[in-house]
Amino acid sequence: MGTGPGRLDQMTARAAEVIREADCVIGNESYLSWLAPLIHGKEVIRSRMGREVERAETAVRLAADRRVAIVSGGDAGVYGMASIVLEIVERNEEKIRVEVVPGITAANAAAALLGSPLSGDFAVISLSDLLTPIDTIGKRLEAVFSVGIPVALYNPRSRGRPHNLALALEIASRHLGPDTPVGIVKNAYRDGEVVSITTLGKAGRIIEDVDMHSILIIGGEESRIWRNGTDARGIITPRGYHRKYVY
Numbered sequence: 548m549g550t551g552p553g554r555l556d557q558m559t560a561r562a563a564e565v566i567r568e569a570d571c572v573i574g575n576e577s578y579l580s581w582l583a584p585l586i587h588g589k590e591v592i593r594s595r596m597g598r599e600v601e602r603a604e605t606a607v608r609l610a611a612d613r614r615v616a617i618v619s620g621g622d623a624g625v626y627g628m629a630s631i632v633l634e635i636v637e638r639n640e641e642k643i644r645v646e647v648v649p650g651i652t653a654a655n656a657a658a659a660l661l662g663s664p665l666s667g668d669f670a671v672i673s674l675s676d677l678l679t680p681i682d683t684i685g686k687r688l689e690a691v692f693s694v695g696i697p698v699a700l701y702n703p704r705s706r707g708r709p710h711n712l713a714l715a716l717e718i719a720s721r722h723l724g725p726d727t728p729v730g731i732v733k734n735a736y737r738d739g740e741v742v743s744i745t746t747l748g749k750a751g752r753i754i755e756d757v758d759m760h761s762i763l764i765i766g767g768e769e770s771r772i773w774r775n776g777t778d779a780r781g782i783i784t785p786r787g788y789h790r791k792y793v794y
């Protein structure tokens with residue numbers, strides 16, 4: 548199940564209900580901490596990052612005789628736990644009922660904080676090369692930036708892969724102008740939330756500030772800074788109404 552970006556009021560009512568009804572809740576320590584009010588008194592299994600397969604196997608095993616909620620941040624189907632759980636259920640031919648509960652993914656959360664950068668077609672790419680080879684990531688970045696649509700970059704940086712973000716910005720810069728807006732949202736809807744806006748031409752300077760709790764949204768060829776007064780307040784990608792209507 549997806550718990551949204553990190554605050555109870557950004558979780559769906561169904562996700563909260565599923566946790567309340569669960570006998571056992573399994574998840575990564577960082578996600579479980581803010582769920583404390585909902586999981587009090589339940590059997591809680593805390594796991595670490597990198598232990599996803601083990602966690603999914605435990606959840607499936609326990610689900611034989613109890614209701615188990617296995618938790619992912621954001622949406623469970625977007626770089627989350629849903630697929631590995633489904634794979635294990637299929638492989639073991641388990642006769643258990645599985646429900647995938649959707650949640651607000653980081654791209655949607657960050658887009659809302661930035662204004663409306665993902666108003667039409669957009670792409671989502673993870674820069675993590677733990678499960679996807681870096682050559683494949685490079686090809687996908689080339690493809691999506693070449694068509695000029697906004698791109699949300701998940702897992703933009705961690706200690707293990709400091710160069711992948713520089714690679715993504717370099718590929719973006721070959722296809723888009725230096726004034727293309729770039730939004731960086733750290734800890735969307737969580738403690739320590741920071742929203743910043745820059746441009747592709749200046750984005751190299753912010754690489755050091757980007758961490759694994761951040762998501763980047765690189766605008767497409769129609770995206771621009773949205774101003775309210777003189778300040779840059781956000782990023783907008785017009786949907787195209789201006790081509791059809793006068794307003």
Ligand code: SAH
Nearest residue numbers: 552621622627652653701702734735759761
């Ligand atoms: N299933 C999650 C994504 C997990 S991958 C979802 O749907 O959101 C982990 C990456 O997601 C992080 O490295 C970061 O890029 C992004 N992310 C998740 N939650 C975030 C948040 N609250 N603020 C900013 N980025 C977030």
